Amino acid sequence: MTTDKTRSYRKVTSVDVAKHAGVSRSAVSRTFTPNASVSADTREKVLKSAAQLGYRVNKLASSLTNNRSDLVGIVASNIDNPFRIKQIEALSRELMRHNLKPILLVVEGSEDLSRIIGMLLEYNVSGVIVTSDTPPQSICEECVALGVPMVLVNKAQSNVAVDRVLLDNEKSGQLAAQELYDTGCRTMAIVTTEQPSYSLRVRTESFVSHCDALGIKKVTFFRGEQQDYQGGQRAGQQLQSSHESIQGVFCVSDYLALGFMDQLRMVAGNPSLSALKIVSCDDIPQASWPIYDLSTIRQDTTILAQNVVSVLQQRISNPSAAAAVKILDVTLVKRSSTRKNLRLEQPSQGPRSSS
């Protein structure tokens, strides 16, 4: 048997290695199974033969026996948002560090969510990470019902008990309010969206309540349609056409802030703008670009990813544990958007007195 099947490349299997090394299939299997009992001698032989023949364990086959595919689904939406990208990249890396493989499923709205679920289930994924904006309730329910480990990133509590990892949105709003206050702002506005997601909502509420605590009772709202660049622009237009005199603005995400700032920047000579202080959330790469140089509440994606994967693995190893909720700290990154003047067309380096 196994002579050939009109295929030029025949897959080399564990039995080939076994033969070549003069041992049993089991020996081969054990060599490639972490902490299995093999004598150093046989192990050596097996490894040598394996290398020689170019053998690789077939994870698809092994998953059949040990029921661990090591595949992890990442369900993501709004992939244009730079912060989402950072998340996905960090997650992908962290998963691979743990020898897990990310299957990236990009969803738009609540699209063919059932197809997505179907796919994940067909592949017996070891877990699912959901980082889409619109929390697909149905996915949660189905996964939990089927006992598929799942972690929600920055999502609200859902009906079913499921693990969640959150950035501290409360603190984000609070830090933002404090920073604006500390830099002298006494009239505040917030830039958010028409239908903010959970995180944005919490940040907003926290900001407002902290403003209130600081004695600032009124916070003006500007709203983009979506949480994106265009949304920020629209909010900027609203500010421009309003007659309020705003000193400090909290953009609930950097992405919004970019559009907001650019919108303001495009109309030169508005006297109120150069005094405007802005703070936002996330710390996407653009925030540190000199042209924006945006003070922002950093949400560290590396730490986020580490915690997400850690929670996921705990769930995998103990499926029946109570659902965990992990809230990660955030920190203010102070840049020039909350300094003396918001430079609109000045270089950031070299103080240049306003002409």
Next chain:
Amino acid sequence: MTTDKTRSYRKVTSVDVAKHAGVSRSAVSRTFTPNASVSADTREKVLKSAAQLGYRVNKLASSLTNNRSDLVGIVASNIDNPFRIKQIEALSRELMRHNLKPILLVVEGSEDLSRIIGMLLEYNVSGVIVTSDTPPQSICEECVALGVPMVLVNKAQSNVAVDRVLLDNEKSGQLAAQELYDTGCRTMAIVTTEQPSYSLRVRTESFVSHCDALGIKKVTFFRGEQQDYQGGQRAGQQLQSSHESIQGVFCVSDYLALGFMDQLRMVAGNPSLSALKIVSCDDIPQASWPIYDLSTIRQDTTILAQNVVSVLQQRISNPSAAAAVKILDVTLVKRSSTRKNLRLEQPSQGPRSSS
């Protein structure tokens, strides 16, 4: 057997469905196998039972028999580049449309490339799509040697014969030169990187040779370190400190162009800047942001993805065919960066005579 294994959720298998529906396992299998011969009657029964029991085909198991995992590896680097993201998103979508599942592997430089290969091989991927900047020669060789279908995106020809899909870099450079020339530029510069990738190199060469054909013998080079925002900034600084009078600039990628423009924008009052015409390549979302409004050679990622997947599938169905090379058309998207004046602080809407 199969009574229970202290697990609350027992996986429902094809034999369960078979029993429930009163048919054989084969019948179940056939029902879920495209164009297999099942009577409408049994099919119905099976589907009903399956739905009732919540049965899902186990692709991992089936791949063992039919040798098709439908998993496709996407090897990507430089994931901060918005164009890369667009590509990945488009690929992910297109793969899923074809019922293939993308495993996203983010690599940095030539990192642990062998680990990456190992992973892909262990999962018996149906194919690999490589869209990283640094073409990992070793991956190509190994995949080809092992008969794993592979498609290179925007990569140079490698030693081994492998399918490639390219955007028309020749034409990109040519269109850029022509556009700058047509809008009146007679002194040209190019913004690229220290060690440009294949695409960037071809664009550059094509631009230069087309300039030459137009009678412009000298093209000044500004180079960023990497192909990113900071690279563009550095190129901008080079222009600023040079004493050449440049009229038209070709940035070999939008990402570079963003940094380049922002760098120029940050120094107000440079008289030569407002007359500067800029054209670049890719058409990332930012290119159409009003603050940039960048004329660019669009590289359509949707069409790209369609072609990549199509080529991949052909390779899968005919492994021994000759390696294909597909070159996709590109088009100029004309925006205000090649119109009358490059507005640096004016709004894009409403013609406003230069004061």
Next chain:
DNA sequence: CTGTTAGCGCTTTCAC
């Protein structure tokens, strides 16, 4: 069209 029979490549008791 349908059921029976062999495996796919691997892991894992179970004796030795």
Next chain:
DNA sequence: GTGAAAGCGCTAACAG
């Protein structure tokens, strides 16, 4: 520590 044997869940080849 090691090998034999029994599957994991599924599909494909073969009779019927």
